[in-house]
Amino acid sequence: MSRRVTQRDIARMTGVSQATVSLVLNNRTGDDVRIAPETRQRVLDAIRATGYVADPVARRLVSGRNRILGVFTYEPVFPATAADFYHPFLVGIEQRAEQLGCDLLLFTSHAESRRIFHADSRIGIADGTILLGRRVDRDDLGRLVGEGHAFVSVGRRDDAGGPVPCVGADYPAAVAALLERAAALGHTRIGYLGTGGPAESHADRLRGFLAGGGAHLVHLPQPSRQWPAAIGRERLTAVFLEEHADAVDLVAALRADGREVPGDVSVVALGEPSGAGPVDETITRLRIPRREMGWQAVDQLTEAIEGGGVVQRLLPCTVHEGATLGAI
Structure with a gap:
């Protein structure tokens, strides 16, 4: 199996420094970044030719971001069929995350008690977390709010030591x-x-x-x-x-x-x-606008990750007309 291509390899192939490769990869421009157009193009050509993929851990060290969004549920919602209540939420979350170039990480460990914070909690791996489910632990909410974690609840939640960021149905x-x-x-x-x-x-x-x-x-x-x-x-x-x-x-x-x-x-x-x-x-x-709630939860979470304030959005519901409401 061939060795994984590194930034150092790209630098050696193109005759530039590894720092220059990093600046090109992160699309850094401005008065303080002086890279000749032909040099930038040479690096980009080498990246395409080798199929180089940035190391997410290294990129996190530089930017402080993984581009990984966590999804935590207090009840089993995976796998979900098209007929399942949670399926549209998950579709919206997945579609919007894909559009934004983010990966999703489903937190499933410690399932016996379904708590976010436990001895082996991995919540820090993700840049932020979407909470999905009818029941949300109040102690977890309080800690998420109090410690300033980037998170969004799908569904309105009462205050937990402060307002809880959410996307809910009105x-x-x-x-x-x-x-x-x-x-x-x-x-x-x-x-x-x-x-x-x-x-x-x-x-x-x-x-x-x-x-x-x-x-x-x-x-x-x-x-x-x-x-x-x-x-x-x-x-x-x-x-x-x-x-x-x-x-x-x-x-x-x-x-x-x-x-x-x-x-x-x-x-x-x-x-x-x-x-x-x-x-x-x-x-x-x-x-209930379930797909749209999942979609907007991703948008709101990415805003929170970038330092946005607490937002609580309530989306309008529509009516499935059916045949059981009639005139008296």
Whole structure:
């Protein structure tokens, strides 16, 4: 097997110093860098002819950057099929990282407790880290914020000793818009079925629901098996559910009970199918901009690596129309 070509080899081949090769490789220009155009071209020709690839460790010593972005998950999300909830996030992350010429490093060690900081933590290998998953450890967040690490959470997070940089979905605005749509269809008694927390994404959905006005709004957090009876007791004509799988189950239960959907009760899911349960494309639901969130998380992380401030972006959701939201 042939020896790996080095900068010293390129310098010897072209009759220049190794420092000159480094300046050409890093595209250094300016008044303090005097390299004749023909010399620069000779070095570039040698690089192409030999297939030289810069040593990432050496480049890091010079620039302080690996061009490696870490992805840390608190739950197993790899491998992910196209039907999996996390797949669009990962596609967005991968596509944008590739465009920017960055590699991705998936942190999977110490899986039994899924913590960023542990005795063998390798978080320092990457220039910065994207956090992906529904649950994020609060102690880890606090340390990331307190120690000034470059990181971005996919999904809004509550403060952890300071604001947490994130790219999330604007659930409050999306839920409020769906409430307005339901009200325009004649619904005045609308229920919210779900926990409303502690996950920030659930809390944001409930916050958007409770901020709605002009309708009789009911939050029913009890076990899902009690929801059909509660809907009748509260005389609800429309219900919003946090999870798509719960909406699928509720539609089946209501129809088994002789009630029409959406004729008697309209059903709206405030999330995407997770891949863990059945998918029913007839259910009206929110579309979360998952690919765009992954894409923008990479952009935001690269800005943070270069010293940018804390940014919290919330992207608008759209609606998968389905057929379960109708006029009363």
